[in-house]
Amino acid sequence: MKRWSRRLRHLAAGVLDLPQDVVLEVPRITMIGHLQMYIENHRGVLHFSDKELRLLLTNGQLIVNGEQLVIRAILPEEVLLEGRIAGVRFIEQ
Amino acid sequence: MRNVLKEWTEGHVTIAVRGKRFERLINMAVREGFYIWNIRRRSPEEGECDILVRDYFRLRPLLRETGCRCRVVRREGMPFWLIRMRLRPGFTIGIFLFFLGLYMLSSLIWSVEIVGARNIPAEELQQAASKIGIKPWAWKVKLKEPQYLQQQLLAMVPDASWIGVELKGTKAIIQVVEKEQPEPPKMYSPRHLIAKKKAVIHRIQAEAGKTVVKVNQFVDKGQVLISGVIGSGGRQALVAARGRVEGEVWYVVNVSVPLTQTRYSYTGEQQSRYSLLAGEYAIRLWPLRPEPFERFKHSEERAYLGYGDFRLPLGWKKETLYAVEEQKQKRSREEAIALAKRIAQHDVLKKAGEDARIKDEKVLHTKEEDGKVYLSVHYAVIEDITEEQPIVTLPPAPQPGADTSDQ
Numbered sequence: 069m070k071r072w073s074r075r076l077r078h079l080a081a082g083v084l085d086l087p088q089d090v091v092l093e094v095p096r097i098t099m100i101g102h103l104q105m106y107i108e109n110h111r112g113v114l115h116f117s118d119k120e121l122r123l124l125l126t127n128g129q130l131i132v133n134g135e136q137l138v139i140r141a142i143l144p145e146e147v148l149l150e151g152r153i154a155g156v157r158f159i160e161q
Numbered sequence: 162m163r164n165v166l167k168e169w170t171e172g173h174v175t176i177a178v179r180g181k182r183f184e185r186l187i188n189m190a191v192r193e194g195f196y197i198w199n200i201r202r203r204s205p206e207e208g209e210c211d212i213l214v215r216d217y218f219r220l221r222p223l224l225r226e227t228g229c230r231c232r233v234v235r236r237e238g239m240p241f242w243l244i245r246m247r248l249r250p251g252f253t254i255g256i257f258l259f260f261l262g263l264y265m266l267s268s269l270i271w272s273v274e275i276v277g278a279r280n281i282p283a284e285e286l287q288q289a290a291s292k293i294g295i296k297p298w299a300w301k302v303k304l305k306e307p308q309y310l311q312q313q314l315l316a317m318v319p320d321a322s323w324i325g326v327e328l329k330g331t332k333a334i335i336q337v338v339e340k341e342q343p344e345p346p347k348m349y350s351p352r353h354l355i356a357k358k359k360a361v362i363h364r365i366q367a368e369a370g371k372t373v374v375k376v377n378q379f380v381d382k383g384q385v386l387i388s389g390v391i392g393s394g395g396r397q398a399l400v401a402a403r404g405r406v407e408g409e410v411w412y413v414v415n416v417s418v419p420l421t422q423t424r425y426s427y428t429g430e431q432q433s434r435y436s437l438l439a440g441e442y443a444i445r446l447w448p449l450r451p452e453p454f455e456r457f458k459h460s461e462e463r464a465y466l467g468y469g470d471f472r473l474p475l476g477w478k479k480e481t482l483y484a485v486e487e488q489k490q491k492r493s494r495e496e497a498i499a500l501a502k503r504i505a506q507h508d509v510l511k512k513a514g515e516d517a518r519i520k521d522e523k524v525l526h527t528k529e530e531d532g533k534v535y536l537s538v539h540y541a542v543i544e545d546i547t548e549e550q551p552i553v554t555l556p557p558a559p560q561p562g563a564d565t566s567d568q
Contacts, residue, residue, distance in 0.1 A: 112188040118202045139200035139210075141163055142191050 093126040105149040128160040172214040172238030180229030183208040271331035278337045289317040349401030354387040357548035360408030370402030408546040414505040418497045422490040430484040438476040454484040501536040517544035
């Protein structure tokens with residue numbers, strides 16, 4: 069059943085030309101250089117320090133590495149992160 | 162995402178949260194709809210974040226659930242300001258009084274400026290203005306409409322044809338347009354018109370007085386032309402003689418013109434020299450070893466340090482030397498004579514006055530000597546020869562010319 073649902077979503081994204089983040093429940097990330105990062109569609113903060121931010125996604129995790137990280141603003145589905153961002157990594161489950 | 166104005170008006174606090182489950186606290190707070198920003202890590206065990214005062218009071222159950230402890234680090238925003246103001250009433254009153262004073266002082270008239278009054282004395286206008294309330298230290302609020310003030314002022318100052326009143330900040334500007342007064346006619350005292358040069362009368366145009374000479378008559382210097390005494394016998398009166406008498410005056414002018422002319426013209430070469438001025442001394446800065454031109458013209462610019470009228474005895478000087486070269490030009494005899502005549506004419510007209518005209522020109526004598534042309538020219542010039550002579554005694558002293566013309 070779940071596999072059917074996922075296939076249908078992929079199909080919709082391809083055929084109807086919808087933005088993938090809307091259909092597939094994946095995060096949409098906007099970065100301004102290495103200074104600022106805007107993440108939509110997250111599911112909560114797992115870990116936060118000034119070197120690492122670990123966010124929960126619908127299926128998996130997002131790990132942001134950097135230095136002097138500060139969460140400038142946070143809403144239930146959005147995060148605005150500032151600092152010197154060194155790397156972004158996805159872990160899929 | 163953030164609303165700084167809201168943060169400030171509602172007040173916000175920076176809290177330091179100590180506990181292992183800091184992330185969980187934030188997740189729960191965000192899910193509850195709290196307004197949280199600027200989340201930082203201070204140490205692995207302690208985090209810091211900003212939160213609205215309103216949400217701070219709702220944070221307690223979440224803290225208990227996650228086992229965190231929090232303390233307030235900094236308070237900011239309007240509510241805290243108000244508290245601080247209540248704690249320091251003197252300070253608050255001072256601020257309030259400051260703004261009140263500023264407002265009061267700006268609603269006073271500080272100065273009255275009068276523009277456009279040339280013949281009407283400024284004191285008169287100031288007095289009139291202060292009677293209807295326009296004076297320094299008067300309240301602007303108490304004044305009536307400027308248009309009404311204008312009318313009142315105009316009624317008080319009859320010499321003005323229009324008066325405008327304008328309040329510009331703390332300055333009242335009274336603009337005056339004066340009535341155009343006709344100029345009073347010039348008064349002349351009784352006088353004669355006499356000849357200022359030896360001449361032959363060419364034309365007489367008398368406006369007032371008695372003409373005592375005739376056309377083509379020879380007059381001497383000082384001779385009366387138009388007499389200020391009119392009437393005869395017992396019925397005599399004195400007037401200011403007016404009129405114009407043109408006479409033919411003879412001049413002989415001697416001019417010499419060299420046959421070779423030396424002219425200096427710029428070669429285009431120039432040299433700038435810069436010096437530092439200290440008091441009366443000038444210290445040459447550039448060039449170190451000047452090489453002057455053989456012939457040059459020279460201009461100088463001085464600039465001193467200082468501000469306004471104050472001037473330091475320190476400055477710098479820029480001299481510019483423009484190289485010139487000599488050019489010799491030869492003139493023919495005809496050219497030289499023509500030039501001499503031009504010079505002579507110019508000379509004569511300068512002597513004869515503005516409205517003179519040359520009637521006749523005659524070259525008396527031409528001589529060439531030592532590379533120069535000497536010319537002697539005779540001119541007959543028609544010019545105004547009148548001069549005023551006030552009548553002091555009555556009857557005027559009889560003059561030789563006047564006697565002859567009466568006969």
